[in-house]
Every structure is written in structure tokens, then in C-alpha cells.
Amino acid sequence: MSDALPHIVILGGGFGGLTATQALARTPARITLVDRHNHHLFQPLLYQVATAGLSAPSIAAPLRQILRHQRNVTVLMDEVTGIDLAQRRVQLTRERLDYDWLLVATGAAHAYFGHDGWAADAPGLKSLDDALAIRRRVLTAFERAEQEDDPARRQAWLNFVVVGGGATGVELAGTLAEIARHTLTGEFRRAQPRAANILLVEAGPRVLAAFDPALSAKAQRQLEHLGVQVRIGQAVTSVDGEGVTLGTERIAAHTVLWAAGVAASPLGRSLDAPLDRAGRVIVQADLSLPGHPEVFVLGDLASVQQDGRPVPGVAPAAKQMGQHVGRLIAARLRGDRRPQPFRYRDAGSLATIGRMAAVAQFGRLRLSGLLAWWVWLGAHIWFLIGFRNRLVVMLDWAMAYWTQARHARIITGADERADRD
Amino acid sequence: MSDALPHIVILGGGFGGLTATQALARTPARITLVDRHNHHLFQPLLYQVATAGLSAPSIAAPLRQILRHQRNVTVLMDEVTGIDLAQRRVQLTRERLDYDWLLVATGAAHAYFGHDGWAADAPGLKSLDDALAIRRRVLTAFERAEQEDDPARRQAWLNFVVVGGGATGVELAGTLAEIARHTLTGEFRRAQPRAANILLVEAGPRVLAAFDPALSAKAQRQLEHLGVQVRIGQAVTSVDGEGVTLGTERIAAHTVLWAAGVAASPLGRSLDAPLDRAGRVIVQADLSLPGHPEVFVLGDLASVQQDGRPVPGVAPAAKQMGQHVGRLIAARLRGDRRPQPFRYRDAGSLATIGRMAAVAQFGRLRLSGLLAWWVWLGAHIWFLIGFRNRLVVMLDWAMAYWTQARHARIITGADERADRD
Incomplete structure (x- = not known):
């Protein structure tokens, strides 16, 4: 691939960063996707791994496997140690990347409110x-x-x-x-x-x-x-x-x-832009950084207001932002300079509570109990990445439903706390 | 359960200890099974977890789940810190167990030959x-x-x-x-x-x-x-x-x-009995400890000679030893004092090499290549514990066979070594 092609650096392979990468599949550019893990994680089902219902590989897929056919992407497993907006450079622990476009989608961590x-x-x-x-x-x-x-x-x-x-x-x-x-x-x-x-x-x-x-x-x-x-x-x-x-x-x-509590990734603080109370970067209407039209912030790290309310930190919002920024950069590279504000479309909210219990909200429609649970189940299996994962998750859940067993009930690793007797 | 019942303490929930426990299902006795892990492990497929072909829960099942219907068993996740043969006591990190019968089946670890x-x-x-x-x-x-x-x-x-x-x-x-x-x-x-x-x-x-x-x-x-x-x-x-x-x-x-290299569990050294070069306990013909007819050593920790050759440290041998000791104790508790020497029946040997390549040896029959691989596949799926595991392993392998993908390719945990650039 020619070095003359514009270089798009994407930090974070979650819903925002991965969707943006995929939206740029046909764009003539060099893309470098950096994540400190080697996998994309289907975070909405993480609680199932924590409670031994699913194994870890069932909700994660290697980023380079997902993107292996997208020849304009290089995946690097590394951590960002600094961003130089003036020089347009990202410093990783093992190398330095010069960018033409930068997407920061490093998400959020827990917040203990000062504790x-x-x-x-x-x-x-x-x-x-x-x-x-x-x-x-x-x-x-x-x-x-x-x-x-x-x-x-x-x-x-x-x-x-x-x-x-x-x-x-x-x-x-x-x-x-x-x-x-x-x-x-x-x-x-x-x-x-x-x-x-x-x-x-x-x-x-x-x-x-x-x-x-x-x-x-x-x-x-x-x-x-x-x-x-x-x-x-x-x-x-x-x-x-x-x-x-x-x-x-x-x-x-x-x-x-x-x-x-949720606290935005500390990388937000190095972007020289106003932050909201949770440490999220307050972006422009098109998700770009104020004063830096070549830098975008998306996903849980972005603070976006729409119709007087914040866009929620959920997977569908991050995916929509990734789609938006990917298309915007593709348009810019084609010479299209029209402003393109981001608009969040609320696809509804779902939360599961337990076996056959959930709540769902789609516009004015409200569901709870068994029906909401079926909707939740279908939506989560549908959106799981990769055919194999969907099949295995369905199988695990079907078994768990009938037997009430949870197959991943194995204790691995040492307890990091001192032993308590 | 009455405290008047004899107490059988089984150390180790591998193939030997678990099989012995199950062989004692109908024996009027209190059984305590101790393992430092909460799960039985299907060790012959461990290399598949190490090479990202299977997830960890696919080859492990909680011991207390396997044994939940066997009401005469208490499972403890704990480590053995000492055995007092004279007092008939086992010291764990959290409690002390007095036994009438003791089975030591704590297996083997790696040996680095002094390095x-x-x-x-x-x-x-x-x-x-x-x-x-x-x-x-x-x-x-x-x-x-x-x-x-x-x-x-x-x-x-x-x-x-x-x-x-x-x-x-x-x-x-x-x-x-x-x-x-x-x-x-x-x-x-x-x-x-x-x-x-x-x-x-x-x-x-x-x-x-x-x-x-x-x-x-x-x-x-x-x-x-x-x-x-x-x-x-x-x-x-x-x-x-x-x-x-x-x-x-x-x-x-x-x-x-x-x-x-394989080195027997260090617990063998505390049994006051002769050890072979690999640290395994040289047991009597019935697998009991010399001078202690109430103590048995089985599985990879036992050194057993048969027809001038050592019984190999493989899963079928450990299971046969577990079966033998379970039956022997059941007979003793019924008042049957006849000597019952252990006899290993070689069910054949199998080793896989890769996709569609294996070798197998059953008596005088020798197989290699694709046919041996099919035999290996069938045998390993058949012996995997638990219906769910078999089904998922089959599914994983069928997918891996067609796609050459390996679904558990996620990196979790921190590298315990210093970073090397």
C-alpha cells in the first residue's frame, strides 16, 4: 500500500472504533487500528461471563480476525502513551504513528468518585x-x-x-x-x-x-x-x-x-478540549474536536448533547458514531466539504433482570417480563459478532434455560486479595 | 449423615480421585473430596485450550456439580499442608480432617530436572x-x-x-x-x-x-x-x-x-514410603501404602510395575486405579478381607499430531493418519465429562475443521514476564 495514501489512526477497537474502521473499508487510505487488547468485546454480555453463564471466548473475537479481509487496515495490539495534536502524532509503547486523521474511541472505565x-x-x-x-x-x-x-x-x-x-x-x-x-x-x-x-x-x-x-x-x-x-x-x-x-x-x-460510576478514558484529558463532569470530551456537532477538524472523538469518550439530553453511553450510540465518522472522512477524502452533524437515532433500550425477566422501551412502547426477555434475547444474539459465537451462545443459553446450570463455573487464576479465613 | 459412618478422605479430584469417589456412591460412608481447584479437568484436551481451540470451561466441570446427586460426598476446595499417618489426620489450610481411609491422588507437576x-x-x-x-x-x-x-x-x-x-x-x-x-x-x-x-x-x-x-x-x-x-x-x-x-x-x-518432564506431587514425600526416581510412591499390589492398609495412592502419583513394565501415567490407568480402590474399600467395609491386587488393562494408546493426523495402537493393531485421527476424535469427545461439553466441543471442532479458525484466540490476563521490546 502506498505511503502516499492518507493515514487514518483509530484508537480503540470497541463498538465505535470497529464500526468506523469497517465504514472505511472501501476508502483509499491506510488505516491503523490500535487496541490494548487483541479482541473486540461484546460488552453487553460481559455480565454473563462474570456470572459464569458464558465463557470468555464466546463474547470476544480477535480484531485482526474480524478485519482480515479488509486489506487497508493494520491492527496493532499496543497502548497509547501520548497524543501530539500539533505534530499529528500518536505515541504507542512500541512505536510512533503519524496521522492525517485521528479517531479517539478509547471508551470508559469505572469511577469510584474519589475513592x-x-x-x-x-x-x-x-x-x-x-x-x-x-x-x-x-x-x-x-x-x-x-x-x-x-x-x-x-x-x-x-x-x-x-x-x-x-x-x-x-x-x-x-x-x-x-x-x-x-x-x-x-x-x-x-x-x-x-x-x-x-x-x-x-x-x-x-x-x-x-x-x-x-x-x-x-x-x-x-x-x-x-x-x-x-x-x-x-x-x-x-x-x-x-x-x-x-x-x-x-x-x-x-x-x-x-x-x-463511569469515568471516561484518561486519554480525553490529553486532547486539550473541554470535558464534562465524567471526563468526556465535549465535541462539535460532527464529533470533531474543537479546532481540530482532523480529530474525532466517539463512543463513551464523547460527550454529545441532542435535543437538550445527552446521547447515552450505549453500544448502539457508539456504533452510530463510528458509522458517522467513517462516512464523514470518506466524504472529505472525496472532496466533499459539507458540514455533516451527527444525529443519534434511539433504537430503544433493553435491560435484562434474570431468567425470563427484562424491561424494554421502544419510543412509546414499553414491555416488561417474559416478552421483553424474548426481545432482549433475540437482539443480543443477533448483534453478537461472528456466526460461531451466536451459535454457541444460543446453545449455552438453551442448556442453561432447561437445566439452570451455568457451564463456565470454573475458578481460574489466583485471588489477587490476601487470603481471608 | 451419621458421624459413626467411616470417613473416607480423597485428596485430588482428577481422574483417579473422581473415579474412586464415584465408585463409592452406594457405600455407607462419609466421603470428603479435597481439591485445590473447584473443577475436574479433562487433561487430555488441555493442549487445545493452550492453543486457543477450546475455551477453558469446555474441558472442565465443577466437582460439586458432577457429584451433586451423590449425597455421601462433601467437596472442599482447599490445599493439603500435611498428612499425619499415625494420627490418621490430614491438615488443610482451613481445617483438619480425621480419616478412617485415605486416598492420595494428587497427580504430578512438571519437572525441570534440577533447572x-x-x-x-x-x-x-x-x-x-x-x-x-x-x-x-x-x-x-x-x-x-x-x-x-x-x-x-x-x-x-x-x-x-x-x-x-x-x-x-x-x-x-x-x-x-x-x-x-x-x-x-x-x-x-x-x-x-x-x-x-x-x-x-x-x-x-x-x-x-x-x-x-x-x-x-x-x-x-x-x-x-x-x-x-x-x-x-x-x-x-x-x-x-x-x-x-x-x-x-x-x-x-x-x-x-x-x-x-513429570514430577510426582510433593505430597508423596510425606507418606514415609519408598519413591521411584520421578518421586512417585512405590505402592503394594493393591495400591495401598506399605504398612498402611488404610491408605492408598493412585493415579500419576503411584508407581506400579506390571509384567516388568511401569503402568503408564495416563487417564485410563488413573481411572482404573480409582475404580479398583473404590471397590476395594467398599468390599472391606462389607467385611470382605480377601487380597485384591490391581491389574491394569491396556485399552490402547492414542496421540494426535494435528488436523487429520494421529497415531493409535490397540494391542497389535496400529493406525496412523486420518483413520487414527477419527478414532482419536471419537474417543476424546466420548470421554469428555458432561453432555454440554461434548456438544460444544464437537461444535467447536466442526467449525474449526471447516474454517481453520480457532475460536478462543483472545488474550486475557497480564503477561507475568517483564515486557520485552
Whole structure:
């Protein structure tokens, strides 16, 4: 490929970066896609890996495999250490890239609202490594309960606190309740998995705040029906290895999962542009960086307002942004200079709660319960990348549905925390 | 369950320990099965996880799930720290168990023949964590090659050395050759995966020494046909992060895999009994410990001679030993005191080399090539534990067969070595 072709550097192979890359398939350009992982991750199903329902490879595919037929792309597994907007250069740990166009789509991580020390005791869920660490903790907790004679100490291993009542928190809490009440039935001789308490703590006034209040109420009832204790309007004031504090109440729990806060990738701070409160880059109407029409920010890292409301940090929005920026650059390279503002089309919202329970919202249509669950199931299988993954996920779920078993219930890796007896 | 029932403690949930547990299903006894992992592992397919063909959960199942209907068993995930034969006690990290009968089936680990310092640079393959670490190294090596400009340094990332020409070494080398020549085709832009050198080093006079010499020769030809360089009669004299030394020859290779030596579990040394050169416990004809008819050693930890030859350390032998000891204890508890020597029935040997290449030996029948491969495939799918696993493995393999893709090609976890640029 000629070096004379314009060089498009895309940072991040999530929904935004991958979609942009694919939208540029027929554009005469050299594209370099950089991700610190070797795989694209189907993040909406990450909670299933964390709760042992799916294996990690079922929701991830190597970026270079997805893009192997797109000959204008070079995939690099590396990390970005700096961006020089003036020189139009990106520094990676192993090489330096000069760009003509730059797309920054490095997403978001967890935010602990100034309590970064909580991270070790309350892991969040963003990457496959996060999911495997949570799976290890959850499964190990039941094992420890089986080996603990003292009732109070045993219960601390059977208490699970999920912090944050958004989609991820609701999914985690609902699935933990199923595991305790159904999956593990009959497998323990000393501890009773059914004695597990699953606590979902939300500081705001309702769960699933992005949904219609009526659906939030239904979701809460469905969670409670599954056995989850929902605590609304309560904020976690401390977290340590022995439990959490909610105001004046102390709850002994060795397993605390964090689904409360999202902080944009720190790369946003190096772009010399205004950031919103979550650290997201406030972009122009066409998603370009103010003063830098050759640089675009997309996905969870971009702060975009539309009709007075923020565009949500969800997969469909990131994909639409990727599509938009890909087409825009293709047009520019054809000499088309017309302004092209980004417009988000809300395709609806879906959140699953547990076996046969979900909520869905499409424009004015609201669904909950079994029907919403079927819609959720179909949509998630449909959008999974790669034929094989879809088939295996369907098979895993069909088996799980009938048997209530969860096939990925293996503990791998060492617990990164000190041993607690 | 009454405490008056005899207590049978089984250490290790591999093929030996699990089979013994299941053979005692109808025996009026309390059984405690201890394993440091929560899962039984189908070890013959571990190399498939290491080479990204199968996901880890496909070849592992939680011990307590397998045994959930066997009400006389308590499963504990814990490690043994000591055995007191005189007091009939086993010390775990979290509790102490008093036993009436003890089965020690803790298997084997890698042996570096006095060079334990090589372990960091030449990992072996015994557990799922080992397999995932090898998968990470192999996949990362190709990524690093893509980012390396200097031809010699790039080639060092594309050189793979497998030490040991037994079944595991042959399987690893054959599969690595397939990955380099087929799976990764067209996915890299700078490096050529086909430029990879796969070196299989065996110090003895032939590969697959447990097989008939004619089959060893065929296996070597099949390996060479796949692109593996087979070095016979050459011993590795040093290993470090930059490569290996074979006598006076230095080979630059960042990826070295160890499949050469097996050392019995160190627990054998605490049993106060004679050990063979590999550290295995030399047991009585009925697999009991000399002087301790209530203690049995089985599986890879037991050294058993039959007709002047050692019983091999393979899964069928471990399962037969488990069956034998389970039945023997059941008989003793019924009051039957007759001596019951163990007798190994050789069900044949199978080793796979690569896509459509294997060798098999059943008594006087010898097979190689495609037919042996079909026999290998059927046998391994048949013996995989659990309906779901068999189905998914079949699906994965059918897909891999047609597409040459390997679905578990994701890099998780951090490389435990220092970064090498």
C-alpha cells in the first residue's frame, strides 16, 4: 500500500472504533487500528461471563480476525502513551504513528468518585479480565462459605453487595440471585446457597434511571421477586474487605461489585478540549474536536448533547458514531466539504433482570417480563459478532434455560486479595 | 449423615480421585473430596485450550456439580499442608480432617530436572491456568512480531520451541504449526505467520516413545509434513527469556514450552514410603501404602510395575486405579478381607499430531493418519465429562475443521514476564 495514501489512526477497537474502521473499508487510505487488547468485546454480555453463564471466548473475537479481509487496515495490539495534536502524532509503547486523521474511541472505565482505594475490594466490570476476576470472587465466596463453621463468618461469604442500579448492576444482582437460588441447589453439604443475600444499592431514586419510571418500578418488583433486596436512595459511604457501610448501617460482605460510576478514558484529558463532569470530551456537532477538524472523538469518550439530553453511553450510540465518522472522512477524502452533524437515532433500550425477566422501551412502547426477555434475547444474539459465537451462545443459553446450570463455573487464576479465613 | 459412618478422605479430584469417589456412591460412608481447584479437568484436551481451540470451561466441570446427586460426598476446595499417618489426620489450610481411609491422588507437576529456574521462561502444561498462560504467550508472540521492524528480533518472536517429544509436546508442536500456517493466514500486514519456525526437541531417540517405533517414525513424518522441525537426540542445555541452547547451538526464541518432564506431587514425600526416581510412591499390589492398609495412592502419583513394565501415567490407568480402590474399600467395609491386587488393562494408546493426523495402537493393531485421527476424535469427545461439553466441543471442532479458525484466540490476563521490546 502506498505511503502516499492518507493515514487514518483509530484508537480503540470497541463498538465505535470497529464500526468506523469497517465504514472505511472501501476508502483509499491506510488505516491503523490500535487496541490494548487483541479482541473486540461484546460488552453487553460481559455480565454473563462474570456470572459464569458464558465463557470468555464466546463474547470476544480477535480484531485482526474480524478485519482480515479488509486489506487497508493494520491492527496493532499496543497502548497509547501520548497524543501530539500539533505534530499529528500518536505515541504507542512500541512505536510512533503519524496521522492525517485521528479517531479517539478509547471508551470508559469505572469511577469510584474519589475513592479509588475501593477498587481492590469492589471490582468493576469493563474488560474480560474484570469479568474473570468477578467470576473467581463470586464462585470462591460460596466455596469459602462451605468451609466456614461460624455462622456470622459464613454469612459474610454469602452476602453479596452490588453497588449501582443501572443496567449492569441490575443484571449482576438478578443473575447472582438465580445462581444462589437455582444453579447451586443441592451442591453444598454445609452451607446453604439459598441463604445468600443479594443486595442492590442505588443512591438515586430508582433503578434503571434511563428507563421510564413505570419500567423502573417493574424492574424493581422483578428483582425482588428473584430474591434481590433493593436499597433505593442509599449511598455507600465506605467499602473494605469485610463489607460496606450504608450511612450508619454496616453490612458484612466479602463480595462487593461496583457498577455505579463511569469515568471516561484518561486519554480525553490529553486532547486539550473541554470535558464534562465524567471526563468526556465535549465535541462539535460532527464529533470533531474543537479546532481540530482532523480529530474525532466517539463512543463513551464523547460527550454529545441532542435535543437538550445527552446521547447515552450505549453500544448502539457508539456504533452510530463510528458509522458517522467513517462516512464523514470518506466524504472529505472525496472532496466533499459539507458540514455533516451527527444525529443519534434511539433504537430503544433493553435491560435484562434474570431468567425470563427484562424491561424494554421502544419510543412509546414499553414491555416488561417474559416478552421483553424474548426481545432482549433475540437482539443480543443477533448483534453478537461472528456466526460461531451466536451459535454457541444460543446453545449455552438453551442448556442453561432447561437445566439452570451455568457451564463456565470454573475458578481460574489466583485471588489477587490476601487470603481471608 | 451419621458421624459413626467411616470417613473416607480423597485428596485430588482428577481422574483417579473422581473415579474412586464415584465408585463409592452406594457405600455407607462419609466421603470428603479435597481439591485445590473447584473443577475436574479433562487433561487430555488441555493442549487445545493452550492453543486457543477450546475455551477453558469446555474441558472442565465443577466437582460439586458432577457429584451433586451423590449425597455421601462433601467437596472442599482447599490445599493439603500435611498428612499425619499415625494420627490418621490430614491438615488443610482451613481445617483438619480425621480419616478412617485415605486416598492420595494428587497427580504430578512438571519437572525441570534440577533447572527450576527455567520454569518462568518455559512454562509447562498441567492446569487450566498453565494453559491460559501458554495461550497468552503464543498469541502475544505473533502480536509482538507484527510490531517489530528488525528482522532478527521479529524472527525471535516467530520461533517456537517445544521441549519434549511425548504426547503433549507432539500435540503442542503440531497445533502451533497449524496456527502459523493456516489459522492466522491473511491477518497480519507486516509479519508473516508462515515464517514461524516450530521446533520440537526430544532428548531421547524418538518422539512418542510409549508407542511402537514404527508409529514414532510415522508421527515424526506427519509432524514434518505439518512444518514442524523435529530434533531427535538433542537435549536442551539452557533456557532463558531470549531462547534456548541445544549443546553448542543457540536458538533465539521468546516462546519456549516445556513438555519434557513429570514430577510426582510433593505430597508423596510425606507418606514415609519408598519413591521411584520421578518421586512417585512405590505402592503394594493393591495400591495401598506399605504398612498402611488404610491408605492408598493412585493415579500419576503411584508407581506400579506390571509384567516388568511401569503402568503408564495416563487417564485410563488413573481411572482404573480409582475404580479398583473404590471397590476395594467398599468390599472391606462389607467385611470382605480377601487380597485384591490391581491389574491394569491396556485399552490402547492414542496421540494426535494435528488436523487429520494421529497415531493409535490397540494391542497389535496400529493406525496412523486420518483413520487414527477419527478414532482419536471419537474417543476424546466420548470421554469428555458432561453432555454440554461434548456438544460444544464437537461444535467447536466442526467449525474449526471447516474454517481453520480457532475460536478462543483472545488474550486475557497480564503477561507475568517483564515486557520485552
